[in-house]
Amino acid sequence: MVDENRVVLELPSRPENVSIARLVVAQMAAQLQFTVAEVEEVKVAVSEAVTNAIVHGYRGRAGIVRVEVCARPGELEIAVSDQGVGIEDIDLARQPAWSTDPERMGLGFVFMENFMDSVEVESRPGHGTRVVMRKRVGSGYGSAAASGGAV
Amino acid sequence: MVDENRVVLELPSRPENVSIARLVVAQMAAQLQFTVAEVEEVKVAVSEAVTNAIVHGYRGRAGIVRVEVCARPGELEIAVSDQGVGIEDIDLARQPAWSTDPERMGLGFVFMENFMDSVEVESRPGHGTRVVMRKRVGSGYGSAAASGGAV
Amino acid sequence: LGEIRRHLRDDGPLRVSRSLKALAQQVYRVQDDLSKELGREPTVAELAARLGVPVEEIVAALEGSRPPASIQEPIHE
Numbered sequence: 001m002v003d004e005n006r007v008v009l010e011l012p013s014r015p016e017n018v019s020i021a022r023l024v025v026a027q028m029a030a031q032l033q034f035t036v037a038e039v040e041e042v043k044v045a046v047s048e049a050v051t052n053a054i055v056h057g058y059r060g061r062a063g064i065v066r067v068e069v070c071a072r073p074g075e076l077e078i079a080v081s082d083q084g085v086g087i088e089d090i091d092l093a094r095q096p097a098w099s100t101d102p103e104r105m106g107l108g109f110v111f112m113e114n115f116m117d118s119v120e121v122e123s124r125p126g127h128g129t130r131v132v133m134r135k136r137v138g139s140g141y142g143s144a145a146a147s148g149g150a151v
Numbered sequence: 152m153v154d155e156n157r158v159v160l161e162l163p164s165r166p167e168n169v170s171i172a173r174l175v176v177a178q179m180a181a182q183l184q185f186t187v188a189e190v191e192e193v194k195v196a197v198s199e200a201v202t203n204a205i206v207h208g209y210r211g212r213a214g215i216v217r218v219e220v221c222a223r224p225g226e227l228e229i230a231v232s233d234q235g236v237g238i239e240d241i242d243l244a245r246q247p248a249w250s251t252d253p254e255r256m257g258l259g260f261v262f263m264e265n266f267m268d269s270v271e272v273e274s275r276p277g278h279g280t281r282v283v284m285r286k287r288v289g290s291g292y293g294s295a296a297a298s299g300g301a302v
Numbered sequence: 303l304g305e306i307r308r309h310l311r312d313d314g315p316l317r318v319s320r321s322l323k324a325l326a327q328q329v330y331r332v333q334d335d336l337s338k339e340l341g342r343e344p345t346v347a348e349l350a351a352r353l354g355v356p357v358e359e360i361v362a363a364l365e366g367s368r369p370p371a372s373i374q375e376p377i378h379e
């Protein structure tokens with residue numbers, strides 16, 4: 001058996017399924033040597049990515065959000081993909097406070113980038129979007145959010 | 152959007168992944184109106200099915216256990232499948248206290264049957280096994296354990 | 303089989319040990335203690351070992367103790 005645990009989750013694009021993605025990544029992060037604060041960071045990052053897939057990718061229509069979580073020694077990798085509308089300009093989309101929805105704050109990517117060690121975005125308009133995020137064990141506390149029990 | 156939420160989970164056949172299946176079904180059971188005690192029953196049933204797939208189906212070798220969880224109004228359906236060795240005689244396998252492994256108690260199917268409203272087993276030797284379990288909301292009798300550890 | 307159920311509920315996997323909220327509170331308390339002892343933040347696994355509960359229960363408690371993310375409004379405040 002290889003020393004890599006790769007779990008795949010397929011979620012209908014419904015808001016209540018965000019918490020399922022959170023639980024799965026939290027459990028896998030907890031099996032690595034992450035702290036509570038780091039697990040919370042991973043949960044926020046995956047919430048933002050899955051919410052984006054539901055809200056922007058599928059625009060509230062039915063579709064499947066695929067979450068792949070890979071735990072390997074010292075690192076957690078999460079890929080969130082949708083087959084939704086895609087992103088026209090990825091650099092613009094990643095800008096802080098930029099959103100195509102006036103009701104939203106445009107901070108989703110900012111959170112992902114701050115809470116994970118790397119965030120890669122691939123997208124094809126009309127075909128969908130894939131966000132791959134990685135976090136290494138022990139890479140960062142002292143990070144803004146590692147404020148202990150602050151929940 | 153149809154009023155059915157169908158989540159699919161693909162788990163490598165590793166013992167630590169049983170907890171992921173439990174967390175996901177618990178979360179989906181909690182979305183329906185199951186009691187705390189009923190949610191615990193569903194968790195036991197899915198643990199038994201996933202453990203069987205890992206231990207008997209794949210005999211500790213690498214393989215994928217697929218868990219499909221479907222929540223629809225008033226009912227939860229869980230299908231656990233593997234592409235492992237399969238079961239020669241399903242009726243015999245379901246007998247209480249019958250096990251091919253002298254170390255085990257042979258009570259897995261007994262728990263599944265008691266904690267769920269229905270359990271169907273399909274299997275082809277050499278090809279794999281699929282167990283489909285259903286539980287209706289409010290079917291539980293007396294729910295002795297609904298002791299309000301409510302979350 | 304009623305017996306089996308009772309057995310499971312009283313001693314086994316069906317025992318609902320404590321509410322998730324109470325467990326979450328314990329986690330935060332023990333986190334402080336362990337942080338002092340270790341001179342760093344404890345891992346979730348270390349917290350589970352100290353509390354004598356499975357990692358899975360801590361994960362459920364930490365998720366259950368906060369409101370689920372709502373998609374109606376942005377997740378972050």
Ligand SMILES: Nc1ncnc2c1ncn2[C@@H]1O[C@H](COP(=O)(O)OP(=O)(O)O)[C@@H](O)[C@H]1O
Binds near residue numbers: 054057100101108110
């Ligand atoms: N999966 C996706 N599919 C399509 N567009 C997306 C997706 N994810 C992000 N976007 C685009 O990127 C923008 C910025 O995303 P984000 O930083 O999360 O902010 P917000 O969600 O608040 O708009 C979104 O407004 C949207 O236009």
Ligand SMILES: Nc1ncnc2c1ncn2[C@@H]1O[C@H](COP(=O)(O)OP(=O)(O)O)[C@@H](O)[C@H]1O
Binds near residue numbers: 209244245249256257
């Ligand atoms: N997924 C499976 N693949 C192959 N054999 C299985 C599977 N599930 C159950 N079995 C067979 O059915 C028997 C009874 O299962 P169970 O009631 O769970 O008892 P136990 O796991 O304690 O043996 C097992 O011993 C095994 O031979």
Ligand SMILES: [Mg+2]
Binds near residue numbers: 051052107108109
């Ligand atoms: Mg967003």
Ligand SMILES: [Mg+2]
Binds near residue numbers: 199203259260
């Ligand atoms: Mg068994």
